[in-house]
Amino acid sequence: MSRRQVNPSRRFVDSGSIPFAGALHSKSRSSPLLSIGLVLLGAFLLVAYSYSGSGLFGGDKEAFSKVEGDFSCTLEVQRAIPFLKKAYGDSMRKVLHVGPDTCSVVSKLLKEEETEAWGVEPYDIEDADGNCKSLVHKSIVRVADIKFPLPYRPKSFSLVIVSDALDYLSPKYLNKTLPDLARVSSDGLVIFAGLPGQQKAKVAELSKFGRPAKMRSSSWWIRYFVQTSLEENEAAIKKFDQAAAKKSYKPACQVFHLNSYH
Numbered sequence: 001m002s003r004r005q006v007n008p009s010r011r012f013v014d015s016g017s018i019p020f021a022g023a024l025h026s027k028s029r030s031s032p033l034l035s036i037g038l039v040l041l042g043a044f045l046l047v048a049y050s051y052s053g054s055g056l057f058g059g060d061k062e063a064f065s066k067v068e069g070d071f072s073c074t075l076e077v078q079r080a081i082p083f084l085k086k087a088y089g090d091s092m093r094k095v096l097h098v099g100p101d102t103c104s105v106v107s108k109l110l111k112e113e114e115t116e117a118w119g120v121e122p123y124d125i126e127d128a129d130g131n132c133k134s135l136v137h138k139s140i141v142r143v144a145d146i147k148f149p150l151p152y153r154p155k156s157f158s159l160v161i162v163s164d165a166l167d168y169l170s171p172k173y174l175n176k177t178l179p180d181l182a183r184v185s186s187d188g189l190v191i192f193a194g195l196p197g198q199q200k201a202k203v204a205e206l207s208k209f210g211r212p213a214k215m216r217s218s219s220w221w222i223r224y225f226v227q228t229s230l231e232e233n234e235a236a237i238k239k240f241d242q243a244a245a246k247k248s249y250k251p252a253c254q255v256f257h258l259n260s261y262h
């Protein structure tokens with residue numbers, strides 16, 4: 001695996017290429033209104049959390065994240081691991097996950113037998129816990145702007161899974177990032193994308209993501225794959241759907257299975 005150093009300043013510089021991002025970023029530092037908003041949001045979350053504790057929303061963390069309106073396909077990746085294993089079998093031996101909160105997915109994958117895992121975190125991880133910091137320290141998880149080529153050699157991983165990251169990219173960047181994700185995989189690329197209508201990224205988080213998420217329909221994605229000559233992995237789709245149906249598992253995100261380049 002390549003050990004090329006990622007220039008950490010690049011992702012900040014890059015957000016300047018989207019005119020809005022810079023403005024939002026500086027605003028988030030200075031606007032008193034936003035601070036008040038954050039305090040109110042915090043208060044709301046506390047109230048919501050105490051309700052969830054009393055069982056009104058089911059009392060579990062998942063329900064809590066729905067109350068918050070912050071839907072996560074990264075969470076869905078963790079739920080889908082048993083079905084991905086059924087669909088990909090031996091191709092789960094070297095997995096790269098790309099997306100926010102990648103430490104949680106990588107930690108979960110590392111608990112699976114015969115699976116090695118790495119992660120790319122596209123955004124800041126200033127609130128990372130000790131476990132995550134240690135993964136970063138060991139270079140198992142890297143912070144890298146996915147609008148630039150990933151710091152890995154071709155076919156470094158058997159499977160690449162991406163969640164919650166492509167929704168934030170315009171087609172211009174998708175055109176670079178998707179082929180690059182396919183490049184570093186040998187046996188396939190799995191995309192977890194938000195469903196149209198799903199709420200993502202609260203206003204407070206806009207400065208982090210640069211632009212609001214755009215939830216595209218499945219027909220948009222399929223058309224896009226055809227346009228960019230990425231093929232769907234029919235065998236994996238079939239196995240994944242069969243395994244999911246057997247356990248009545250319905251992913252709360254769109255899941256696409258693509259072939260790597262031959």
Ligand SMILES: *[C@@H]1O[C@H](CO)[C@@H](O)[C@H](O)[C@H]1NC(C)=O
Nearest residue numbers: 170171172173175227228229
């Ligand atoms: C992305 O790539 C496709 C296929 O090569 C092309 O048709 C499309 O115009 C590109 N989009 C952008 C925004 O560059």
